[in-house]
Amino acid sequence: MSNAIPSYYLSIEENFLNLLRRNLVTDQSVPANLQIAEIDHKIQIAYRGAYTRKFRKRSYVIDFEDIKNSLGVRKIHLNAEYKDPSLFRNKLSLDFFQDIGVHAPESQHIALYRNNNFKGVYLQLESVDDLFLKKRALPPGPIYYATNNDANFSIERDGKRKRNLLSGLLQANGSPSDDQHLLNLILIINTTSPHRFPDVISNYLNIEQYLKWLAGAVCTMNNDGFNHNYSLYRDSNTGLFEILPWDYDATWGRKISGGIMDYKYVPIEGKQGNKLTALLLEVPKFRKMYKERLEEILETKFTVEHIENKVLTLHKLLRPHILLDPYVNSNIDIFDYEPEMIFQFVHHRNNYLKMHLNDL
Template sequence: MRKNFFIDKNFAIFGMIFISVIAFVFISSRQSYKNFPSDLDFPTIYLYMEEEDVENLYERDFLSDQRIQGFAKTSPKDKDAKKVEVRFRGDSTRYLPKKSFNVRFEEEQDFLFGSNRMNLNASYTDPSLMREKISMDMFKELGLPAPRAAYFNLYINNIYEGLYLHVERIDENLLSHFDLNGKGTLVRDTFAANLQKEEMERASLFGYDIGSIENQEALLRENFSYRGDPDWQSVIDLADWVYNTPAGEDFYIGFQERFYLEDFIDWLAIHVLIGDIDSFADDYWLYLDHEDPDAKWRVIPWDKDLTFGSTYRPQVYVDNDYFAYEYHLYRHSYRDNDMIMKFFQTPQLQEKLFSRMAYLMEEVFTLEYFQNKTASLREYIQDSLQIPPSDYAFILHGQNHHGELGRMDEHIETILDFIELRYQFIRRQMYPAGDEIHTATVDLMDARVGDVVYFTDAKGWTIGKIDIREMKKKGKVTLVAEHEEEIKGINRIWRITPENTDILGDLTLYYRNEIFDFGKQNWYEEEDAIGNQWDLIMGIYKNDKAVSLPSKINPYSNKVTATVHIKDIEELVITYPE
C-alpha cells in the first residue's frame, strides 16, 4: 500500500500556500529523489492524488474516462501546485500493466507546447521507448504536420512510476503551430473501435456506403472523434467519392483534386518504411480548412508505438518480443480503408509513391540517420529507462516496459536491424525479382572492404549479410537456407557456395521466429519469442556435427553473427554448443 500523504479535499479552500507547505513537509521526509533522475536534469511531472483516488483509478473499469482530481508540479520544490484532472488514455493498451495518462490542466502550459493537455504514453510495448518518438520526428523532418513529442519522468505521490512520452494533442494549438486554421475540420475515424464493440461492420469509413444512410452526419458524429465544429458534409463527400470511384485514372485525378498529393505521399511513405502494423484505421486525423474554398485535405499521424518490428500474436498480444519486417506494403495495415487500397492499386499514384520511397531510403532516412537518432535518444533517456523496481519506484506497475531489463543495446540494435531488413524487403516488393525463396546470389565484383552485402531472396526475406573485412578474390556467392529437422536450435542449414571468391567478413545469418499472419513456419524449435536463444551459436557443420564459431546473438531480431572465411563451400548452422 502506498503511503497516503496528501491533504483531504475539504482543505483545498486554504489555497496553494497550504498545499505547498504540506508537499514540502512530505518531500522533506523522503530520501528517494537522489536515487532517480530529477527535474534538474530531465523533464519531470509530479502528480498528486488522494490515495483512495489512485486505488479507484486502478481498480475501476480501465475504460472509464471519468476524471479524478489532483495536483501537478514540474518539481517537488515548486511552490505552486497546479490543479489537474487525470484519467487513463488509450484503447486496448489500458489493459497493459503500465498505464498511459491523460492529464488536463486548468490553463495552458509552456512545457506542453502551449496546450493544457498532457498525453503521457506509457510505451509499455516498446522496450526501447524510442519507436513513437522517432516516428513522429520523421514526419516533422519532412515538414509534415505531426504532434511534437517530449519525454517526461513521472512520479505519482512521490513514487517514481517510469519514463513516459508526452505526445502533443492534435487540436487547434497544433494546427496553429503549423500555420493552419484552427477552426478547420479536424476529425478522426473511430470505426475500428466500434467494430470491436460489434457496433460497426468495418474498420474504416472509407469503403462504407455512406450514401445508403439516411442521417449521415449522425453516423459520423457517433463514429468519429473531432474538434470544434467540423464541416461534416465535406467528410461525407470525401467518403462518398472514395466508395464510388474505382482505382485507376479517375481516382488519380480525383485524389489530386482532394488532397495535397506530395504531403500525402510523404505521410504514406513513412508508414510503409517504419512498418506500422495498425496504420490506417484510427491512427490518423483528417484536416481541411473548410473556410478556404481552395484548400485540400491533409492527414496528420497518430499513435506510432507499434512500429520498427513490433508485432502481434494471438494470446500474446503486442507486449512481446516477436519481431517482423515482412509486412506487405499495405495489406497488413490498411484496415478496411479503401482509400489506401485504391491508392496502391492506382498505377500513377503507386509509381509516385515508390519513387519517393526510394529517394527517402537512399537520401533522407538512411541507416546512418537512424544510428545517429537512436544514439542521441539513448544518451538522453538511458538513465531513466534502466531504473529497476524498488521501494521508491514502480509501485503501481512492475517496470517501464514488458521486456527484460538490461538489454538496451540489443533493443536499440533491433530497431537498426529492422531498418536494414525492412528496406531490403521494400525494394523487392517495389521491384520484384522472381519467385525463388530462401536462396540468394550476390556479385561482389564492385564490392569493397567495409561494404555490407545482403543476401535477400526474391520475396524480400534476407537470409544473411556479410560485412567485408578482407578481399582476395571477387566473384559470386550464393547463400541458401534449407530445412534440416535434426538441427537443434534453428532447424536449418545455411549453405555458402562461392564462385571464384575469397573473402573474410562478419557474416550474419537470420532465422524465422515469425508472427502468425505470414503463415510461414518458425525455424526456432520453441514457441517462445526468446526462450533459450541466448545460448545459440553459429557453427560450421561437418560430419553431422557443428564446430562452434565465436558468435554474437540477438534473439530480438532473430540473428547470429560470426567471422567467416568464404573460400570453399561451407555449411553453417545455428545451434547449441556441444
Template sequence: MKTILRPVFLTLFLVFCCHSTIAHAQVQNQIGEISLQMDELDANVIFRKEYNDESSFPVKVLTQEGSHLDGRIEVSGSFSRRFPKKNLVIKLNDGQQWKGYSKISLDAMATDGSLMRKWLVWQLIEDLGMVGPKAEFIRVNINGQYRGIFLLTEWVGPDLFERHDLGRNGQFFHPDDATFCGDFKTYTDKPIHKCWKKLSPKDDNFDPLVTLYQKINDTPSEVFDQFLDNTFYTDSVINWIVINVLTSNGDTYNKNYFLYQPETTGKWLVVPWDYDLTFGRNWDPYLPFPKNILNENFQYFYPLQLGASNPLKEKVLENPLLQQRVIDKILLLLGLRKQNGDPNFGWFSPVQMKQRIDRMAALINEAQREDPFRLKQSINFAEETQSLWHYVQRRQAYLNEILRGEYRWSMDEAGMTTTDAEREPLQITLRVRQSITTPGNYELITAPAYGYTLAGIKLVDHHGPAEFTTESEIDQTPSIIPKGHPQGACVQRVWYLGLMTPFQERLIDLQLDYIEENSHRTEAEGVNEQVLTLWALDGEKWTKLNTQVNTASNVLTVRNLKIQPGTLMRFAACEDLNPSEGP
C-alpha cells in the same frame, strides 16, 4: 552479372549514407522532467484501477517558478490501458498552459520495450515537414517519487493545427478504434458515426466526411492524382503511406490516423497516429487476444500495400504518378536514391537510424533502467533497441529488392502484388553469391525477388572486398545437428556460408536470420530462443560459436568469425545444453 552489380550499387549508396550526417531534426539532448502533486491514494489508483475506468483525478503541475497549475489527470489510450504503466493526460484548467500545452499528454510506451518506435516516427514526421505532434522523452515524478519515463507528446487538436497555420475550427475526425471501419470503404454495414468520432466542431454533422467517402470511391485510380491534389494536402497522404511502408505499420488504415479539413482551404489533411506496433512487430491471426497483438513475431517483408484495406491508400498506390512519388520518397529516405539535395536523404537508412537509436538509447538508458514499471518486466532494453536497427537493415534490403530488383513490385486492382503471382513459390533452398566491399558496416545478402535476408556480413579485417556465397534451407528441420541436441531444440533452418575470394582467410561479423512471422509460420517452434547458440560444421566437426541472440528480431550474431577460402561452412542454431562450456 546484374545480381552481382546490384549489391555493389547498394553498397555505394550505403557508403554515401555513412558519411552523411543525421538529418536535421532538432534532437533532444537532455531528458526533461515534470513534477505532479496528487492525493496519495489517487496517485496509486490511477495506475492500478481497472483499465476500462475513465475517471479523472485532481492534479497540480509544479512549475519551475515554484507555483503550480491545477488540472485533472486521467488515463488515455485504448489497448494500452490494459498495461500497468498507463498513458496519462493532464487537462489544465482554462487559461493555464505548461510548456505551451493546455493538455499534457504523457505516452507510457508500455507496449514498446525499445521506447523508441513512436519517437522515431514523430522525428521523421517533423523532418518531413508534416503536421504531427512534437515529442520528447520526459521523467515523470508524482509526489516526489519517480514514476517512469514517458514520451511527452503534443496533443493532436486545434492548438497543433493553429501552430501549423491551419486554423483551429476545421472539421476534425478520428476513426473509432473499437470498430475498425474508419477506412473509406462504402460497403460496411456500419453507419459513419460508428466508424468515426467527430472531435471538432462539437456537432453531429458528418456530411463533409460522407462527401469525402463518396469522392474517394467514385474517383478512378487513373485520375486519382488530380483528385488528391484538389481534395487533400497531397504530401500528407503520400508521406503517411511512405512512413507506414517504412515502419510496416499495418495498424493504421482503418483506425489510427486523424483527418482535418481547415476552413480556409477546404482540403483534407492526414495526421498519422499510433506507431507502437511497427518496426517488425506483427499481428498474429492465430492467437487469442492480447497475444495476437503483443507477441514475439517479427517481420520486415510485407509489400507497400501492407495493412488493412483502405481505398485511399490503394488508389494512391494504383495511380502511376502517385505510386512513383511514394516509391521515390521511400528510396530517398532509405538512402537508395538521392533527390536534389533533399536533407532527408538516407533518414531511414541503417547507418543514420543506428546513430539515431544509439544516441537516444544512451540518453534515456538511465531513466528507463530506473523506471519502476519496467523494473518489474525484465525488459532487455539493449536487445529491443538493437531489434529496431535489425528491422531497418532488413526493411531497407527488402524494399531495395522489391522496388529495384529483378522482380519489381506492382499493384493490381485486388491490392496484391503481381510479383507474388508471377514468381515461383518460395524455394526451400535460397542461394545467393554476393560481394561485400566495405569494412565496418553490415551488408545484407537477400534472396532475389523475395527480399528475405539470408545473412548479414561485416568485414572486420581490411583486406579489401570479398565475395561470399550464402545458402539457406528454410523451414527445414536440420538433417545434421550437433551431437546430443534433440531436433526439437534447434531452429528449423540450415545456413551455409562460403568465401569465394581465394587465398586469404577473412575475419567477419556474421548475422543469420530465422523466421518467426506468426505462430503458424515459425522456424523456432518450441525452441527456447533465449539460449540459442550457433554451431558451425567445417566438414568434420561442429564448433560452438559465441552467439548473441536477439529474440525480438530473430537475428543470431557471431563476431570475429574466421572463414577460410574455398570452404562451405554449415550452421545450425540449437539450444545451448551446456552454457557453462564456452565455445
C-alpha cells in the same frame, strides 16, 4: 541533449485515484495537480488507450484547466510505452515523419512521480488540436482521430456495411457542420467511378501529403496504423484533408505485443483494408508519385546512417531512468539490445522495400 529528462510531479487524492481504478475502461477523469519545473497546474486526469489500460503501467491523458500554462497546451498524453522494450519507438517514428515532411506531434520523455513515488519513464505526446495548428502556422480546420479499424475510408468493414460512415472517427476539433466535409470525402471514395476518381479525389485530399504519410507508415511498418492510429485535418484554406500519424509504438520491428515482427510483414503498398490507399495506388500517376517519394526516403531518411545518432542518443538518455523504472527495469538487457535490433530492422526493411520498388 542533456543526460536528464524533465520530472513531472502528479499529486492526486487517494479517493480520486481509486475512482480511476474503479472506472478503468471508461474515460472517467478526476481533478489533480501537476507540478512542472516548480510550477503547479490544476488538471483533470484520466486513463487513456484501449487494451493498454489493463497493463501494470498505465497511460494518461491530462487536460489543463488553464491553457496559459508553462507548456502552452490544452492537453497532453503521457504514454507508458509498456510493451515497447526501447520506450522510444513512438518518438523515433514521430520524429521520422517530421523528417520526411509530414506534420506529426512533438514528443519528449519525462520522469513521472505520483504522490512522491516514482512511476517510471513516460513519453509526453502533443495533442493534435487547434493549438497544434497554431503552433505550425496552419490554417484552422476540423481534426478527427481514427480510433479503430472502422476508420478505413470504406462504407464496409470485414464485408459488413457500417451503420455510420463516420464510425471510428472522433472529432477532436471543429463543429458538427464540419462532419459533412468528411462524409463527402468518404462518399467520394466509395461512389466515384474509376475514370473520374483521380480528378475528383484531388479536390478533397492532399495527395502529395497522403503519399508521404503512406511511405512513412510503410517504412516504419506500423501494421496497426493504416486503418486507424492516425488523425485527419481539413485545411480551411485549401479545403483538402491531410493525414497525420498517431500512436507509433508498435514499429521498427516490434508488434503491439512487444514481440518481433518480421521486416517483410507489411507489403510495400501498406496493409490491406484501407480503401483510400488501395484506390490511390490503382491510379498510375499516383502510384508513380508514391514510388518516387518512397525511393527518395529510402535513400536519404530511412537508413541506419540517418537514424543511428538519434537512436543511440535516446538510449543513452533513457538508460539511467529505465534502471529506476519499477515496471521495466528488469528488462535492462533487452533494452540494451534495442538499438542494434532497430538498426538490423532498418537495414533489412530498406533492402526489402528497394527490391519491391519495381512492383509499383
